[in-house]
Amino acid sequence: MIQLLLKKELTELLRTTKVTWLLVGLAALLGLALYNGYAYSTTRSQFLRESQHITYQQFISQGDKNPHLGAHFGFYAYKPTADLALVDNGLEDYTGNSFYLEPHQRGVVKFREVSDATGLRSFGFLNAGYFAQFILPLFIFLLTHNVFAKEWENGTIKMVLSTRVQARQLFTGKLLACGLVVGAVVATLALGALGLLLVQRGAAGLGPVLLTYGCYVVGLTMYAVLLTVLGVAVSLLARSSALALVVLAGFWLVGVFLVPRLAGELSRQVYPSITAVEFDDQTFREKEYGMGNEGTKDHRRALLEQRTLAKYHVKRLEDLPVFYIPITIEYFEETDGLVMDRAYAAVERNEARQNAFVLTSAVLSPFLAFRDFSLHLTATDINTHNDFAQQAEAHRRRVGRVVDAFYQKHTVASNDFWKTVPQFAYSAPGLGWRLHNAVAPLVILLVWLVAAGGMAVWAYRRLTA
Template sequence: MKKANIGLFMKHFLKNAFKTKVIYVMLTVFILLTAYAAVSGIHNYSEQNTIRLEHQEKARQSWEANPDKHPHRMAHFGTFAFRMKQPLSMFDYGIESFTGNAVFLEAHRQNSVNFSDAGFSTGTLRFGELSMAMLLQLVLPLILFFLGFSVVVSERENGTLKILLSQGADWKEILLGKSLGLFVLTLLFFAPIVLVTMFFLFFGETSMNPADSWQRFLLLFLGYALFLLILCFMSIVISTTARSSKNALLTLLGIWLFMVVLVPKTSQAIGNAMYPTPSKLSFQSTVERDVIKKGDSHNPNDPYFNRLKDSVLAVHRVDSVTQLPFNYGGFVMREGEKTSANLYKKHHDSLLHIYEKQNNVSRFTAVLNPFVAIKTISMAFTGTDFKGYVDFQEQAETYRYQLAQEMNELQMEYISTTKISGSEGKKHVVGHEHWEEFPDFEHRMQPLQNSLHEASLGIFSLLGWVLLCFLGLGYLSKKAKAI
């Protein structure tokens, strides 16, 4: 196999491709779609982050503006946590439009994340949003298949292959040269999206870690390059094995429909059927029921907390809670918060495990489906996948728990020990300067290592497909026929 011959077949393919006007039309349309998707993505990123940051600042101002107050009343006054969009979310929206972006944080309650874009939009959102990731995952493969379906089969039909082989050309050289030629042509469509994303990372208003964003960018587009290379090989294989150009085109369209529509939808339906999730009302009722069984910190006659009081009095060797060196009401609230948080975490982890099993049904299809593999990789590195959403929930819950316990500690330390319970009145209060001491919530993107772990199956799948394609071309070069 000679490299010069491979380069010759690659140049010949590109020369023929640019002889037709169709390539210019498709490239122009694709660039216009890329421009629209880029402008929409950048505008959505900037607008959403501006709104969320503004509301986060207002929530903080509202928190700090509270006067001297009982700490437990401040714990119930609460605050908000807003999820910031990650820089590369302008490229791939992922599931962000369907998940919430704000949660109210208060003592004793773990509220759900609300205010998703889908909740404020029409039903057309279910058909997807035009993003640059969507263009690469759905539109460009169709263009690629259209450009590559007749590459080999048309030369067999017009007798060119027979002449090439009779002049000493090798099947490996022909197949590899045409595959690489198709890949180079595909890069013309791919390049504008890469350049736009690079321009945004250089000059866009991105407040996140720039080094992390660039690492994600490189891994992301390396994955897309492998994905497109696989599709080029797939097109050449189908074109070589098909009886006619028409059959080759129909086969490639069938592969696209099967891998893009049928497999993902079917796997989602199977996952939901195999691992059903409880309703929101059922989940909340179960948590509240378990909390009541464990003990109600707001009920002075609760058996569990009565036993707790007896043990605390025994440890400190006193007869009354007013003789304790700390406010007993704050101590009870602290223990009650710990109990309710642990119970909620137990049920929430169980619910997430169900969602994980549902998602795994779809994720494992990435082994056989490069379209699912690249989607998994894309959402993981842009931080718009389910794990990114769960990570925000966990950050918000950690902050909520720390805030509630900080207020309980203030009550234990500063509220008079004679104030057994309750938060009414103006006498038993804490200075408002303590509200400023507690830091504001700041959403941080999950570490790159976590994203790599989530994308690992998709990465290995693409690498396996590339290896399989090379082996397939080698096998096909021995079995292919010129007639």
């Protein structure tokens, strides 16, 4: 009986003009989303690779120079495009992609693509992630809002239940019919993105990201299931197509647009960020005057001089067997680095509090929970961005140590030396790290799934009452 009901519901759904046009429009948007994601990921990856190569080649071919002056020539460390940016580019366009490696200056990730975009970019970038987070829920609600409500309006549901059809069979048949249509859309999205990943990375390059992508698809499937169950439950409870559509569309509008923006504004009020002026003033004071018993910069400089003289068993700086200037440079690179590390750690802790506040609001919006889950799995989140910045800063200091060690014994550096300065290469953390960061949104999605299931059970009991 369930098979007959399933076949009947699928036939009714697919021969409805509204659903037909809805699927046609959805297919067009899905195709465009996949194309946009592929074009974005491919073009951006190539551009960043070329930029990384060019700037490094310029650095290692700068010719004979004083080592310290040559180090100031610097080169850029570029954050490579995330391995799953084809699926979801997340915060990539908002966080920047380049980090300048230069002595004495803690780098800041710059060149945000969104700064060169038009105002339309504020509506988002249509790719697979955007499709899944915003368009797919609306499609599910448009598909399910009248699956039971139309039966109540036409008065046919009592007629159907008066036959040999049981309420359980009717409910299961309608739910499965909607689930199959939604499942076909999700499968098309998942397989389409997988195919483009294969084209982009090749069979050998697909292996390292396959498990991560599989976890993303599992989360996407769970997200689609909870929305489908929720839509069917509302249709059964509302008993009016118009009312069900208003409730579901309102839930979509509030969850997709209102809750994230309101939560973001509140998080900035509850956990205000330090301004650039305050940040610069604080770090300047700590560098000059120190914290606690660190002492002023002049005091630390005097202690360094004493330690250096004692180390080489001489009484004057002029008698040192090495150049003293690079020793001073390296010392203050380390002490100033500690100041900047403290300052940036405080900024990141505040960002984490803001993000946690926003994520808490996901109890009101499963769309927000899935968005956060997607960001973590595709490594396009703020955690990955901070990890890149930390590794780039560590590389900047590594370059400084290499140059200063050479500078202690040589006053001129040729291309042979510049070629010994290591190139920067960044790889995003693996699946374990990503899943660890995605635990909270995943738990919220599971809670929403259980809540949707509970709502469906309650609606079913009202049907059988």
